[in-house]
Amino acid sequence: DTEVTQTPKHLVMGMTNKKSLKCEQHMGHRAMYWYKQKAKKPPELMFVYSYEKLSINESVPSRFSPECPNSSLLNLHLHALQPEDSALYLCASSRTTSGSSYEQYFGPGTRLTVT
Amino acid sequence: GENVEQHPSTLSVQEGDSAVIKCTYSDSASNYFPWYKQELGKRPQLIIDIRSNVGEKKDQRIAVTLNKTAKHFSLHITETQPEDSAVYFCAARYNGGSQGNLIFGKGTKLSVKP
Numbered sequence: 001d002t003e004v005t006q007t008p009k010h011l012v013m014g015m016t017n018k019k020s021l022k023c024e025q026h027m028g029h030r031a032m033y034w035y036k037q038k039a040k041k042p043p044e045l046m047f048v049y050s051y052e053k054l055s056i057n058e059s060v061p062s063r064f065s066p067e068c069p070n071s072s073l074l075n076l077h078l079h080a081l082q083p084e085d086s087a088l089y090l091c092a093s094s095r096t097t098s099g100s101s102y103e104q105y106f107g108p109g110t111r112l113t114v115t
Numbered sequence: 116g117e118n119v120e121q122h123p124s125t126l127s128v129q130e131g132d133s134a135v136i137k138c139t140y141s142d143s144a145s146n147y148f149p150w151y152k153q154e155l156g157k158r159p160q161l162i163i164d165i166r167s168n169v170g171e172k173k174d175q176r177i178a179v180t181l182n183k184t185a186k187h188f189s190l191h192i193t194e195t196q197p198e199d200s201a202v203y204f205c206a207a208r209y210n211g212g213s214q215g216n217l218i219f220g221k222g223t224k225l226s227v228k229p
Contacts (some may be wrong), residue, residue: 042219089125097216106161
């Protein structure tokens with residue numbers, strides 16, 4: 001399996017809702033990433049997990065809460081989002097964050113709309 | 116920290132022509148430079164990458180060159196086809212305090228006209 005998968009593909013939520021995005025990979029990668037991508041912009045790093053531990057939080061608001069239950073799964077819990085949080089949320093993975101095995105492979109993304 | 120500049124922001128070529136996209140980076144400690152292709156509504160797809168110990172790498176119709184002295188790297192696509200139309204992002208792996216995270220350029224929208 002050489003893919004990163006994400007569910008759901010699309011999500012519409014109100015500002016008071018709580019929802020979760022899920023990401024899964026079975027490539028044995030030990031680094032997983034959450035990115036946010038607005039239209040016509042590059043991906044913007046949010047969080048990095050290395051060996052199931054949060055290693056980077058790029059000053060992301062607390063209404064986004066990441067979780068890495070095991071080495072194959074990555075979740076992003078959403079609560080009290082704002083309309084400006086509407087974007088494509090991409091998950092990525094790489095073998096590690098250091099050394100020579102850091103090619104990142106992206107999942108298909110979740111298109112999030114906050115109403 | 117690292118900063119990556121990418122040019123041009125849009126590029127239109129005729130089918131069969133070559134396309135060149137250029138990126139410059141600021142941190143000489145950066146050591147890995149991938150290129151991603153993103154079609155509309157799809158994921159960024161890694162198409163080629165180069166490490167700082169190599170000057171050029173080719174894969175069929177695409178090639179990447181790296182000039183460490185000038186701190187710039189370029190993507191070359193030969194014999195372009197309509198299916199090459201997409202947004203291309205360059206990136207540099209910053210080797211500083213952010214544990215080797217990728218810093219992306221702003222992207223180039225390539226249009227290949229049949």
